[in-house]
Amino acid sequence: MSGSLTFKVHRQKPELISPAKPTPREIKLLSDIDEQEGLRFHIPTIFFYRHSTKASDPVAGIRRALAETLVYYYPFAGRLREGPNRKLSVDCTGEGVLFIEAVANVTLVEFEEKDALKPPFPCFEELLFDVEGSTEVLNTPLMLMQVTRLKCGGFIFATRINHAMSDAAGLSLFLKTMCDFAQGYQAPTVAPVWQRHHLSARIPFLVSHVHREYDEMPVISMENDGKGENMVGRSFFFGHREMSAIRRLLPLNLANSSTDMETLTSFLWRDRTIAIRPNPNKEMRLILIVNARNKLKTAPLSPGYYGNAFAFPVAIARARELTEKPLEFALRLAKEAKSSVTEGYMRSLVNLMVTKGRPSFSSDGAYLVSDVRIFADIGFGIWGKPVYGGIGTAGVADFPGASCCVSAEKINGEKGIIVPVCLPEKAMQRFVKELEAVFSSQFSSNGGKAP
Known part of the structure; x- marks a missing residue:
């Protein structure tokens, strides 16, 4: 079981990584899909990579790639604000995203031998440290990243984003752009666009379909609900x-x-x-x-x-x-x-x-x-x-x-x-x-x- 694998993680203090170049200071509105209550939280992802004999330090490379990526995805370096009627917008302040450098006394092979390369991951809270206050939706960094070096030379890359900003496909675009810069590219292979107005309401506000996923439901208890x-x-x-x-x-x-x-x-x-x-x-x-x-x-x-x-x-x-x-x-x-x-x-x-x-x-x-x-x-x-x-x-x-x-x-x-x-x-x-x-x-x- 994965719970039998234990190890220690030593972290550096969290730092803010800002865009590598100056970016526009502006306010950008989120879409009406982005703003729904069910997306107002932070969602974590984690990636495990093997050692490469040709590789340099992954922490330095990823930190640099992140700063370059934020030039193109500069809203991520800002902070969410809430206006009238719970309308969300991004204040593009350029303050940056949280980044943590860490090292763990464990190898990738140990994860494999303990069948621990699957959720729930042992010591997950150490591999993606919850910086105090960082899970708030408003007025906090929109992304947290932690790169943890392993004893074998491999590394663990974990990230957490404010879901109101992106879905899995959107986050994948961001991460692939980081990969582009990590490989020496000078620009993203897919240019990011905002376009949130395409998924915003238009007058008249016609609800033409049935959306039972948002039913206001009476609660019927379960006989064996596990409480x-x-x-x-x-x-x-x-x-x-x-x-x-x-x-x-x-x-x-x-x-x-x-x-x-x-x-x-x-x-x-x-x-x-x-x-x-x-x-x-x-x-x-x-x-x-x-x-x-x-x-x-x-x-x-x-x-x-x-x-x-x-x-x-x-x-x-x-x-x-x-x-x-x-x-x-x-x-x-x-x-x-x-x-x-x-x-x-x-x-x-x-x-x-x-x-x-x-x-x-x-x-x-x-x-x-x-x-x-x-x-x-x-x-x-x-x-x-x-x-x-x-x-x-x-x-x-x-x-x-x-x-x-x-x-x-x-x-x-x-x-x-x-x-x-x-x-x-x-x-x-x-x-x-x-x-x-x-x-x-x-x-x-x-x-x-x-x-």
Whole structure:
């Protein structure tokens, strides 16, 4: 278990890294998608890199690349302000982002041998130190970075950003620009653009679509909601063998027409619901994250858009239906919710944000799944791509019912998806048994082999 790996981290004092050159002093408005309550928090990511014999000091290189990147992404060097009606803007002060240099008495091989290259990471709070006051949404640095050298010559790069500024795709653009500068480029390969007005409300504020993800819901208690129990975080690996076993639970035509993420997400939703044993009449929700960049045709976003440009469509079913009906039922609901996100849906959504006071999504009975496999491509030059790159925790902020799926490769070369899950202790035990029951029966019926 990853919890058996312990080590010490020695940190230098946090410092502010400002843009390498003078940048405009101005006020920039965020979009109405950026400003919703459910994005007003800081989200952490973490990346592990192997030693390179050709590499110089990673701390100096990353610090320099960060300063160069902030010249082009200068709003990140500013501070968020809140105006009338909770309207957010960035005061582009150029003050900079927080940066921490550290060293740890542990090697990357030790992480691998202890099966610790997955959330929850041992000593995570030491690998991304929470500087006092830095998690506030307003008037604080919008980004925190920590680079930790390892005994083996590798390093850990961890970052935390104010989610109101960017989504996973936007952060990926920022980090890839840092990679460009780390490799000696003189400018970003993809030029960043602000364009937040493209996702802001327009008069008249017409809400033309149903957005059940923002329902104001009466709370129906769960019979076994785990109150008073310890919350447990654990990651699960889904490779070719596991995905094949899940697909055999579906009609062939549906299995062949569904993506890995659609299939896995619906499977997790159903089995997680079985594990938490809710009131059979409770409304259970699967919240999906759908990148809307390719949905906007009338006023398309530039490739360098780094703001939040996604929706939270939701699949809904009573607990009894979800747990008693076959997996096909959950999968069809998930696909229907995903396909509901269109350009009209997004225009309706930004108007809803204004008319409803920028609400948060409804979290009661909800399980949120986000595909952040994009982080596997953050390659820092001669250090190559990360051994692990993705979200650093099971659960997000104050919402444990969230799983951020990342790409993974085992020591034996097997590739797959890692899914961090956070549940009450007894529910986690039941969840593990549900997975074991599915995979053991499927593997044994197929002679222990995947097709």
